Amino acid sequence: MSVRRIVFKVVSAVAVMVAAASVTFFAQLAVPGDRATTLMNLQTGQDREWTAEELAPLNERFGFKDPILVQYLHYVGGLFRGDLGTSYTQKRPVTEVIGGQLLPSLTLTVAALAVAWVLALAGTLLTVRRGRVLSSLGAAWEALTASLPHYWVGVVLLVVFSVQLRVFPIIGGTSAWGSVLPVLTLAIPLAGFLGQVTRDEFEQVLQQPFVTTARTRGMSDFGVRLRHVLRHAVLPAITLSGWALGALVAGAVIAENIFGRPGIGQVLVTAVNTRDVPTVSGIVLVVAAIYVVANLLVDLAYAVVDPRLAAGGTR
Amino acid sequence: MTRRNRVALATVAVLASGSLAACGGAAAEAGGEPQTGGTIIYGHVQEPPCIFGGWIQQAYISRQVLDGLVTLADDGSVQPWLATKWTVSSDGLRYTFTLKDGVKFTDGTPVDAEAVAWNFDLWENKKGNSTAKVSIDPYYKSATAVDATHVQIDLNKPFPLFLTLITQGYFGIQSPTAYKGRSEQENCEKPIGSGGFTVKEWKHGQEVVLAKNPAYNSWPATAKHQGPAIVDEVRWKFVADGVARYASLSTGESHVVYEVPTVNWKDAQSRYQTIRYITPGKPVSFFINTKAGPFTDKLVRQAFAYGADRKAAVEAGFHGVIPYEGNPAVSQATPGYNAEVAKAYAYDPAKAEQLLDQAGWARGANGIRAKDGTPLTIKLVYGAGFIFTQEGATVLQVLQEQWKKVGFDVKLIPATQAEQWGGKYSDPSTFDATPSYWTSPSPSILWIVWRPSLPDSPNGSNRSFYNNDTLSTVIQQANSEPDTAKANALYGQAQQIIQDDAAGVGLYTQNSTYAVARNLKDFWLEKSQGEPVFSDAYFTK
Amino acid sequence: MSAEALAPPRRRLRAVPLPSAGTALALLVVVLVLIAALAPGVLAKGSPTEIDLASTLQAPSWAHPFGTDDAGRDLLTRVIYGARQSLGIGLGATALALLIALSLGFTAALAGGVVDAAITRVLEVAFAFPALLLALLVISVRGPSVATVITAVGIGSAPGYARMVRGQVLAVRQAGYIEAAAALGHSRFAVIRRHLFPNAVRPLVAVATLGIGQSVVWASALSFLGLGVAPPSSEWGALLDAGRLHITTSWWLEILPGVVIVLVALSVTSLGRTLQNLLGGAAR
Numbered sequence A: 001m002s003v004r005r006i007v008f009k010v011v012s013a014v015a016v017m018v019a020a021a022s023v024t025f026f027a028q029l030a031v032p033g034d035r036a037t038t039l040m041n042l043q044t045g046q047d048r049e050w051t052a053e054e055l056a057p058l059n060e061r062f063g064f065k066d067p068i069l070v071q072y073l074h075y076v077g078g079l080f081r082g083d084l085g086t087s088y089t090q091k092r093p094v095t096e097v098i099g100g101q102l103l104p105s106l107t108l109t110v111a112a113l114a115v116a117w118v119l120a121l122a123g124t125l126l127t128v129r130r131g132r133v134l135s136s137l138g139a140a141w142e143a144l145t146a147s148l149p150h151y152w153v154g155v156v157l158l159v160v161f162s163v164q165l166r167v168f169p170i171i172g173g174t175s176a177w178g179s180v181l182p183v184l185t186l187a188i189p190l191a192g193f194l195g196q197v198t199r200d201e202f203e204q205v206l207q208q209p210f211v212t213t214a215r216t217r218g219m220s221d222f223g224v225r226l227r228h229v230l231r232h233a234v235l236p237a238i239t240l241s242g243w244a245l246g247a248l249v250a251g252a253v254i255a256e257n258i259f260g261r262p263g264i265g266q267v268l269v270t271a272v273n274t275r276d277v278p279t280v281s282g283i284v285l286v287v288a289a290i291y292v293v294a295n296l297l298v299d300l301a302y303a304v305v306d307p308r309l310a311a312g313g314t315r
Numbered sequence B: 001m002t003r004r005n006r007v008a009l010a011t012v013a014v015l016a017s018g019s020l021a022a023c024g025g026a027a028a029e030a031g032g033e034p035q036t037g038g039t040i041i042y043g044h045v046q047e048p049p050c051i052f053g054g055w056i057q058q059a060y061i062s063r064q065v066l067d068g069l070v071t072l073a074d075d076g077s078v079q080p081w082l083a084t085k086w087t088v089s090s091d092g093l094r095y096t097f098t099l100k101d102g103v104k105f106t107d108g109t110p111v112d113a114e115a116v117a118w119n120f121d122l123w124e125n126k127k128g129n130s131t132a133k134v135s136i137d138p139y140y141k142s143a144t145a146v147d148a149t150h151v152q153i154d155l156n157k158p159f160p161l162f163l164t165l166i167t168q169g170y171f172g173i174q175s176p177t178a179y180k181g182r183s184e185q186e187n188c189e190k191p192i193g194s195g196g197f198t199v200k201e202w203k204h205g206q207e208v209v210l211a212k213n214p215a216y217n218s219w220p221a222t223a224k225h226q227g228p229a230i231v232d233e234v235r236w237k238f239v240a241d242g243v244a245r246y247a248s249l250s251t252g253e254s255h256v257v258y259e260v261p262t263v264n265w266k267d268a269q270s271r272y273q274t275i276r277y278i279t280p281g282k283p284v285s286f287f288i289n290t291k292a293g294p295f296t297d298k299l300v301r302q303a304f305a306y307g308a309d310r311k312a313a314v315e316a317g318f319h320g321v322i323p324y325e326g327n328p329a330v331s332q333a334t335p336g337y338n339a340e341v342a343k344a345y346a347y348d349p350a351k352a353e354q355l356l357d358q359a360g361w362a363r364g365a366n367g368i369r370a371k372d373g374t375p376l377t378i379k380l381v382y383g384a385g386f387i388f389t390q391e392g393a394t395v396l397q398v399l400q401e402q403w404k405k406v407g408f409d410v411k412l413i414p415a416t417q418a419e420q421w422g423g424k425y426s427d428p429s430t431f432d433a434t435p436s437y438w439t440s441p442s443p444s445i446l447w448i449v450w451r452p453s454l455p456d457s458p459n460g461s462n463r464s465f466y467n468n469d470t471l472s473t474v475i476q477q478a479n480s481e482p483d484t485a486k487a488n489a490l491y492g493q494a495q496q497i498i499q500d501d502a503a504g505v506g507l508y509t510q511n512s513t514y515a516v517a518r519n520l521k522d523f524w525l526e527k528s529q530g531e532p533v534f535s536d537a538y539f540t541k
Numbered sequence C: 001m002s003a004e005a006l007a008p009p010r011r012r013l014r015a016v017p018l019p020s021a022g023t024a025l026a027l028l029v030v031v032l033v034l035i036a037a038l039a040p041g042v043l044a045k046g047s048p049t050e051i052d053l054a055s056t057l058q059a060p061s062w063a064h065p066f067g068t069d070d071a072g073r074d075l076l077t078r079v080i081y082g083a084r085q086s087l088g089i090g091l092g093a094t095a096l097a098l099l100i101a102l103s104l105g106f107t108a109a110l111a112g113g114v115v116d117a118a119i120t121r122v123l124e125v126a127f128a129f130p131a132l133l134l135a136l137l138v139i140s141v142r143g144p145s146v147a148t149v150i151t152a153v154g155i156g157s158a159p160g161y162a163r164m165v166r167g168q169v170l171a172v173r174q175a176g177y178i179e180a181a182a183a184l185g186h187s188r189f190a191v192i193r194r195h196l197f198p199n200a201v202r203p204l205v206a207v208a209t210l211g212i213g214q215s216v217v218w219a220s221a222l223s224f225l226g227l228g229v230a231p232p233s234s235e236w237g238a239l240l241d242a243g244r245l246h247i248t249t250s251w252w253l254e255i256l257p258g259v260v261i262v263l264v265a266l267s268v269t270s271l272g273r274t275l276q277n278l279l280g281g282a283a284r
Helices: A004-029 A036-042 A052-062 A068-080 A094-127 A133-148 A150-163 A177-206 A208-218 A220-234 A235-259 A264-273 A278-304 A306-314 B055-067 B113-125 B131-134 B176-181 B184-189 B242-250 B262-271 B298-306 B310-317 B350-358 B390-406 B419-421 B446-448 B467-480 B482-500 C001-006 C022-038 C075-111 C114-128 C133-143 C145-173 C177-184 C188-224 C236-246 C254-284
Strands: B021-022 B039-044 B070-072 B078-080 B083-088 B094-099 B138-149 B150-155 B195-204 B207-212 B233-238 B255-258 B273-276 B283-288 B367-372 B376-382 B408-414 B432-439 B504-508 B511-516
Touching: A004 A068, A004 A278, A004 B376, A004 C114, A004 C133, A036 A052, A036 B131, A036 B419, A052 B432, A068 A150, A068 B283, A094 A177, A094 A235, A094 A264, A094 A278, A094 B242, A094 B255, A094 B446, A094 C254, A150 A177, A150 A235, A150 B242, A150 C188, A177 A220, A177 C114, A208 B070, A208 C075, A220 A235, A220 B273, A220 B419, A235 B310, A235 C188, A264 B419, A264 C133, A278 C114, A278 C133, B039 B083, B039 B242, B055 B207, B055 B367, B078 B083, B083 B176, B094 B113, B094 B184, B113 B131, B113 B138, B113 B150, B113 B176, B131 C075, B131 C114, B176 B184, B195 B446, B195 C022, B207 B504, B233 B283, B242 B255, B242 B262, B262 B273, B262 C022, B262 C188, B283 B446, B298 B350, B298 B504, B310 B390, B310 B504, B376 B390, B390 B408, B408 B419, B446 B467, B467 B482, C022 C075, C022 C254, C075 C114, C075 C145, C075 C188, C133 C145, C177 C188, C188 C236, C236 C254
Parallel strands: B039 B233, B039 B255, B376 B408, B376 B432
Antiparallel strands: B021 B273, B070 B078, B083 B094, B094 B150, B138 B150, B195 B207, B207 B233, B255 B511, B273 B511, B283 B432, B283 B504
């Protein structure tokens, strides 16, 4: 990759992140309802109107009455200094609000993605073109799991494995054992999704001439599947994974909610409800960053398993 | 989002009162050996933004860390806490408190008169706690340290319920030195008081870890033992999901859980100790918009009240656990409660139909009534998932069906927290009825809620937009009446006015329900608004 | 095994995900759901909001095959009546997503240059934007309702389709026959309408069918977060949300609607894949 290209990539990545945060910033200002009123109601647990006098200190402190452009420039200026602002409600820097929740969220999503991959690959390797019954079963299983609503999986897993069988803790927190069910909650539907995509590709690749070539050279069936077919078949799923990592935030909030787990999903929902503009924008910035990095990794992964490099089975 | 939790609408109050904390569960408790130490795991629902503040969720937790001047006993009397005794001047305007000797905040500074006066100033004049402020606002004048152990509070007008009101958690005393010397964030996360516990760590999104204050020497007169907390730690966990929260008791992952799902209540009673606390103050009742829409007509409001079997709906929706409350103004746990008022508007569909006919709303082809071509549509806005749990939503759906039978087309409009807090439904044009509650240990809540909204002093809490001068006068008389019996008669009269005019429609009492593991003893709820108390609790073997 | 492996690749027929019996079953489910959505009265006798406080929380029986809820309402009737909204959300959201995707995708691919670059950037940002947040924002502006859920889910899934449309249009445009048509003197518009559009859209049809199933699941997730459709609607997500507290005491309230959602999403998806294979086969 040329230096120019790398610079371009980095600049556009930053642009995407800032743009995402900016869109969020403006979108939130467009939401009806006064931020100072929301804060007052939150602080008092009420849902009423307040007089201008009562709201004045909040307006002054957070600059709610400044022209929107001034508020925006102030915010973006902060971004470039690494300052995401201060949470209106928690009174601490947004970097800290998010920082504390990022690790559990990342662990959850990355683990879910990894488990989903393992499940999807196992399903594909073991069932594609292994006879009509096994193939159909594999495909049906994938279609079934891909149709499962996250939260339903979560609630059912919780009741079966934690409440009834008591295998896993109910309030797992961030412990490894307690993370098993949240990870599965996200991983099972995702595995179905990835499996479907991989299966299609796998079937096509199995028909390619180079596969036959490899077989005639005496390679075992499993070896062919693993060494040649799979590396081509996973490409679409790799692309999807980049997207999935960002999308998992949404699923994560449900797992967090059911299993009482910390994470940015929960923070996001609370922050939107309380009109905590800097926190919401900050989370979007972070999710955008994750997305950008994930896609960078996808590009790298592509380079590693690119079919053209490996076509014909020789290196 | 969490969603599913309720925001307790905050409070203000003035009189002492009787609400009941019934201890259920199996009476036959194996009396085990008391243990010292250990960690109590408490499954709570909602996580507040800061420990101390004007929201009831904050009062619950700040009660563990901060002590108050006085506390409320189960009989409704005000008892010593940081103040050992107090005197009230004959004109009812000056309260002089004598502070307990030798009490220190956990930062080592003394709990003296200076500190107490500074706290009052913080709440009332420096935006330190808006609920504390609104509780005593029109009456509070100033706080002065007379000497190190005597603090004097001056009022503008007599207000006998002042003492009762300051028993609430919003009036927890913090260390001025710590407050002034630390960052806003530290004050938010780890307020410094003289309480039985200190905030050791706040794992946001997960739990607050409270550690025993070994030097604790300022327990209230109502405490169940003398001395510092018996357990070492309380882990105050946030478990939004009701199924998980309740089930965590059975696996031993928690020892106390809040808000037991009503479907599990019977099971809880057979397996654990249970506590049901009926919150005093405004119950969960409908504000009825008297300023715009069909409810400007009193007959229609009354028909609305008659038109649905609210009692049966509440019993079904909450599986008989939560009591119906027919009095829209104050709940049965509130001192000065008028039980007669609660009996009005018992389910009578025929009466409802007759009132609607009389008011000129005639049946249309689809069964919905209309007048001058306008259908009788009622916009019923409710806080989905936070003020109203799923169980409450069931009650509303049952009522909706019954109202339909007498000709009301009730539209249920779930409001998100963002909408409700953002004031989307504060204008009279946006809703016709909206249910809410406001906990308070005293009937002076009537003044907060029903004070007329005037141009120069608007009252945003009067969500029925109901301005009644007679009502206003009666409540003010009651608030300043030194004789409790006379005051309660006046409060009762105020409730009667509200009910007669159907400015509100009663529904059910706001409750706190707890299930407690059998091997944990002396966990209790204080009286003013059911704040949990952990500093006396101990495990048995 | 190796005999099969060594055999020449089978002809065009790519394995259909479910055997034909499965496809027939899927078709049956979809037909039933369509009937439920269009004429629920055919499948259910009673009213979905009929309260019966004398028979609350009854387990499944002949009288109530899915049991009753805590207001004594018949759950099967509620599920049947909920089909219209659930399916409507799925279809509506997918239609909205396609509309946005087609306009953006075609504009980008046909205009090229700055416009293409701009739209591509916008899509890039949209991808990086969490769909959940989008839903939350739309709902906090508009309040929870069917229309809001459709908007949120529709906009949320549009960028994926848009990127696909753009890619398809570019690919089709480079195919020889488009140039041939242009060389034959067909107008630009005619080329787009007769050649570009059908060829670019065909693969989308199958993917969109998959999207309907996913949208139903998505919409029910919003209901779970308390952001769904207003009661007393029996949209399936709302049913799951209502049933959650009861899962340990009245399992049917949570399990049965869940099974229905899965069954419907599964059926729609597998029909979509069958369609995809048929269309895909035709295109090659």
